[in-house]
Amino acid sequence: MDLLPRIPINRWTDIGIEYLQIKWGGGFDSLSEFLKGFIISLQDLLIFIPPALMILILALLAWRFINKKAALFGIIGLYLIYNVGLWGATMQTLAMVISSVVLCIILGIPLGILAAKSDTAHQIITPILDFMQTLPAFVYLLPAVTFFGLGVVPAAIATLIFAMPPVIRLTDLGIKQVPEELVELGHSFGSTFHQMLFKIELPLARPTIMAGINQCIMLSLSMVVISAMIGAKGLGGEVWRAIQRMEIGNGFEAGLAIVVIAILLDRITQSFGKNED
Amino acid sequence: MPKIQVNNLSKIYGSSPEKAIEMMENGYSNDAIRKQTKNVVGIKNVSFSIEEGENFVIMGLSGSGKSTLLRCMNGLNKPTKGTIIIDGQDISSVSKQELREIRRTKMSMVFQRFALLPHRNVRDNVAYGLEVQGMTWELRKEKAMQSLELVGLEAWSEYYPENLSGGMQQRVGIARALATDPDILLMDEPFSALDPLIRQEMQDELIELQKKLRKTILFITHDLDEALKIGDRIAIMKDGEISQMGSPEDILMSPATDYVARFVESVDRSKALTASSVMIKPRSVIYPKDGPMVALRIMERYGMSGLFVTDRDGAYIGYILAEDASKMAKQGERLLDPGIRKEAPVVAPDTPLAEILEVMAYTRIPIAVVDEQQKLKGVLVRGSVIAGLAGERREHDGFTA
Structure with missing residues (x-):
């Protein structure tokens, strides 16, 4: 067994991270500033909206895209959150989740298209996605902190790493599942690459892509407590503090709030996948 | 110039088409090519043109x-x-x-x-x-x-x-x-x-x-x-x-x-074949002004029991039976006109055999095949229709009603 000396993956990683930090530190800083600005503004906006109005908006959304029952659930659930004094934390979490998901969509859908269109890209991307999904979050939490400091930005990056793979995978799958005859249809009428993509492939892949985005939202929510460990506040922060202080009741309340938000977001995004235009 | 001209078109699926083409040109079978080169022959040296x-x-x-x-x-x-030339463009x-x-x-x-x-x-x-x-x-x-x-x-x-x-x-x-x-x-x-x-x-x-x-x-x-x-x-x-x-x-x-x-x-076949593919040429026709005696003489010569009547341009008028002609001859009629059966069955050249069989079942006399200009193109007799259904192309030299 001991044919080779110990392979120093640990030291290589350290050196690599250090090198990246020295070489690209400035770039990471400005990216970090930009992301922070975006997330904080969104947070401020969500908190600025009066809770009553916000509950009304979300309930109307649920009514429009799902049904009355979902709207009723939204009103009761959100009022409960307000009632136990977790409104601010919930809006912080919502801002985090929305920001991460938007990032995942902006990066993930083009990568998914690339993977669907090029076998080489597919072969490169797939193992990276496996890596992203299975590497324990705590392992990349630390490098995220070294690059982006503490707070919402490393939390968003960590969430991105964990939650983006389904968007890429399901975009790839959705485009590959477009029936051969419809692809031939596009070609036989002289479609360009863009026409093919936007008029045929993406519309037909939409339900699958929406399933990917739905998964992405769920995974982002499941990251809120881990994010809290590196300084993101919100509901995760409440849970984390309750755990540290052994306040079981407070922890449960914050956990319940996460579940309410998760169910609402899940049902609404699922309905986007089903509704025809 | 044809609209589409396809010349010696071949399509090989697989990684080494050159070798497969070479084997194909040397007369190897598709199976042999597949076994040796792992290539599949899709199209093999096809040529045709479409107007x-x-x-x-x-x-x-x-x-x-x-x-x-x-x-x-x-x-x-x-x-x-190979090439596919459409409107002169490959x-x-x-x-x-x-x-x-x-x-x-x-x-x-x-x-x-x-x-x-x-x-x-x-x-x-x-x-x-x-x-x-x-x-x-x-x-x-x-x-x-x-x-x-x-x-x-x-x-x-x-x-x-x-x-x-x-x-x-x-x-x-x-x-x-x-x-x-x-x-x-x-x-x-x-x-x-x-x-x-x-x-x-x-x-x-x-x-x-x-x-x-x-x-x-x-x-x-x-x-x-x-x-x-x-x-x-x-x-x-x-x-x-x-x-x-x-x-x-x-x-x-x-x-x-x-x-x-x-x-x-x-x-x-009764659906696929049409009147024009089984009709035969009328051996002789007669013009209206020829009179019953001439008609009888022609029928006698060819051994027929009736004749199609057309005008000088070949436009179809009707059919005359031998018995009618002889009756008219006895009465001293000079013109054929009163004896011509104008209600005799007529079909278009593209009528399927299935429909012709129905017509044929209810009439003794041959069926005239008449085009859009009313020209007599040919006639259908039982023999030629049955031969067509049986898949034979026989040259009939006349008809028997």
Whole structure:
């Protein structure tokens, strides 16, 4: 067994991270500033909206895209959150989740298209996605902190790493599942690459892509407590503090709030996948 | 100049097509090529030409290479060897942009499983080709509606494909193909997925539509009855080669190979054959002013019991029976006119045998085949019709009523 000396993956990683930090530190800083600005503004906006109005908006959304029952659930659930004094934390979490998901969509859908269109890209991307999904979050939490400091930005990056793979995978799958005859249809009428993509492939892949985005939202929510460990506040922060202080009741309340938000977001995004235009 | 000219076209699927082509040219079988090179022969040295406005049908079973051949026409498949010249331009050597332009304007395709986009309504499906061309919304909407009118679906423009029956969906497919006003229609087994009754209806509609539009149609089918009905000419394919090419009658009456003969056996000839393919030349006719005595003399000479009457230009007038002529001769009539039976049965040259049999069952006298200009083209007698049904082409030298 001991044919080779110990392979120093640990030291290589350290050196690599250090090198990246020295070489690209400035770039990471400005990216970090930009992301922070975006997330904080969104947070401020969500908190600025009066809770009553916000509950009304979300309930109307649920009514429009799902049904009355979902709207009723939204009103009761959100009022409960307000009632136990977790409104601010919930809006912080919502801002985090929305920001991460938007990032995942902006990066993930083009990568998914690339993977669907090029076998080489597919072969490169797939193992990276496996890596992203299975590497324990705590392992990349630390490098995220070294690059982006503490707070919402490393939390968003960590969430991105964990939650983006389904968007890429399901975009790839959705485009590959477009029936051969419809692809031939596009070609036989002289479609360009863009026409093919936007008029045929993406519309037909939409339900699958929406399933990917739905998964992405769920995974982002499941990251809120881990994010809290590196300084993101919100509901995760409440849970984390309750755990540290052994306040079981407070922890449960914050956990319940996460579940309410998760169910609402899940049902609404699922309905986007089903509704025809 | 033919509209489409295909020269020595071959298509090999696999990684070493050069070697496969070489083996093919040295006369190795498809199986031997597959075993030695792991390449599959799709099309094997096929040549044919299609004239403008012609319905050219390629008939073959699955794996015969017919769909591959069709897809070479618009570049969905790239031929390994050979040329396809459309309007003087070799399709296999044009640039990507040129090919796209050709696909947009010169030819369009109709698909076996309709290939309608489920997220678009009927009108926007029909407008797809126009949209790809970059036409404005107003104009393409108008053109799509015109195209839908051709197939009688203008009332369904706002519906989604899932609300339509199979036959209607394929009508939308045809309307879409016609919307860009292409010269050439590539139809890939367009009616195979439909119920038999709907299929026949669609075939009739296509024939009607084609009378109006005179497109050049390349039609693929695995159904010989369909091929015979639609095709002006038919090419029968097997193992990537054309076994026989010719008019429907050539195929039916003189199958070139055993393979074709086996197909032809199962064809319902009474539907596939028409009056013009089994009619014979009238041995003699008579003109109205000739009088009953002349008529009797001609009948006597040829041993016939009746004669067709035409004018000097060959326009059909009627039929005279020997017994009527002799009665008139005895009465001293000088003109044939009163004895001519003008209600005698008449059919058009494209009448299928099935209908002729019905007419023939109720009449003793031969049936005249008369074209649109009222010219007498030929006559149908029992002997020639039965011979046609039996698959024989016999030269009749006369007729017996």
